[in-house]
Amino acid sequence: MRKRRKVWKNVAAVFVLVVLTAGVIFLCQKETKEEKKGSGAEQEAEQNLQKKLLDDQEEFSETPEKGTEEQKKLKFYDFHFLEPYLDGEKINTVQEKIREYISKKSSLSGTSEVSCLDIMTETEYKLIFYCTLDLNQETEEIPVLQCTWDKITEDASFIFVEISEEILDQEARKKEEWFVTNEAESGADEEDPLPKQWTYEEEDTTPVTIVNEDVLEEKISVSESGQLQEELLLYLKEEGEFRRELEFDEGSYKNSSQGMSFFLDFKTERIDQKIIHAEKIRGKNNWSFELVKEEK
Numbered sequence: 001m002r003k004r005r006k007v008w009k010n011v012a013a014v015f016v017l018v019v020l021t022a023g024v025i026f027l028c029q030k031e032t033k034e035e036k037k038g039s040g041a042e043q044e045a046e047q048n049l050q051k052k053l054l055d056d057q058e059e060f061s062e063t064p065e066k067g068t069e070e071q072k073k074l075k076f077y078d079f080h081f082l083e084p085y086l087d088g089e090k091i092n093t094v095q096e097k098i099r100e101y102i103s104k105k106s107s108l109s110g111t112s113e114v115s116c117l118d119i120m121t122e123t124e125y126k127l128i129f130y131c132t133l134d135l136n137q138e139t140e141e142i143p144v145l146q147c148t149w150d151k152i153t154e155d156a157s158f159i160f161v162e163i164s165e166e167i168l169d170q171e172a173r174k175k176e177e178w179f180v181t182n183e184a185e186s187g188a189d190e191e192d193p194l195p196k197q198w199t200y201e202e203e204d205t206t207p208v209t210i211v212n213e214d215v216l217e218e219k220i221s222v223s224e225s226g227q228l229q230e231e232l233l234l235y236l237k238e239e240g241e242f243r244r245e246l247e248f249d250e251g252s253y254k255n256s257s258q259g260m261s262f263f264l265d266f267k268t269e270r271i272d273q274k275i276i277h278a279e280k281i282r283g284k285n286n287w288s289f290e291l292v293k294e295e296k
Helices: 002-062 066-073 088-104 165-186 224-237
Strands: 075-077 113-122 126-133 144-149 153-162 247-257 258-265 274-281 287-292
Touching: 088 113, 088 144, 088 165, 113 165, 144 165, 153 165, 224 274, 224 287
Parallel strands: 075 113
Antiparallel strands: 113 126, 126 144, 144 153, 247 258, 258 274, 274 287
C-alpha cells in the first residue's frame, strides 16, 4: 500500500512539473512573438518614414519652379534708351516690376519679349515711357505697356493699352520735332529745365493710374475699367487736377439695379481732403464723376 502511494506521489510530481514547464514555454513564446511584432511594427514605421522622405526629396528635385521658369523666358530689349534717365540699378528694378506685373496678368501670360521704345516724357518727378509686348494679336493694334517711374518713391506702375502703329509713329515724330525745335532755340549745349510739379506749358499726357487695378477688375470688367480711366482723365483735366494716381476703395463699392458706384482716393491726398465719387447708371454708356469731401 505504501508502495502504491509513493508511485502516485511520483506521478503527481511529474504531472505538476510538466504543467509548469509547458506554462513557462508558452509564456516565453508569447513574449518572443510580441517582441517580434513590436520590432516589426517599428521597422515598418521606420521604413515608411524613410520612403516618405525619399519621395519628398524626389518631388522637390523634380518639380520645376514655375515662376522662375517663366521669368527666365522673359527677355528685355532696347532698355538702353532709359540710361540717360535712370541708372543701371533702377533699370533692373523697372524690369523686375514688369516681370511681376506680367506674371499677375493672365491676359499677358504669352509674353516672352519686352522692347523699350525711344519715346519718353519726363517731368521733375516722373518719367513716362512705353514698351511693346510680343503678344499674338488678332487686331492690327500693338500691345503696349505704358510705364510710369516715380522719382520720389522710386517705384514703377503700369497700364496695358493697345495702340495703333500710326499713333506710335506720331509720338516718335513729336519727340524728334521737339528736339529739333529746342536745339534751334536754346542751343545744343544748353540744358532745358524739367517742368515743375503741377505746372505745365503744354497738355498734360500723364495717364490715370489705379494702384490696385486688379482689385477693381474683380468688381467691373476690364473694358469698363479702361473706359473709367480714359473718362476720368478728361474729368481731372477739366477740374485742373494733376494728381493721376488713385486707389479704389473696395469697401465703398455698391451695385444695384440702378447701377454701380464707388470712391477713388488720391494716392497723394488733397489739402481739402476731397476724393472722387464714380458712378455708372445702368443703361448709360458713360461714367460720371464728382469731387466730394471724404467722410470721416
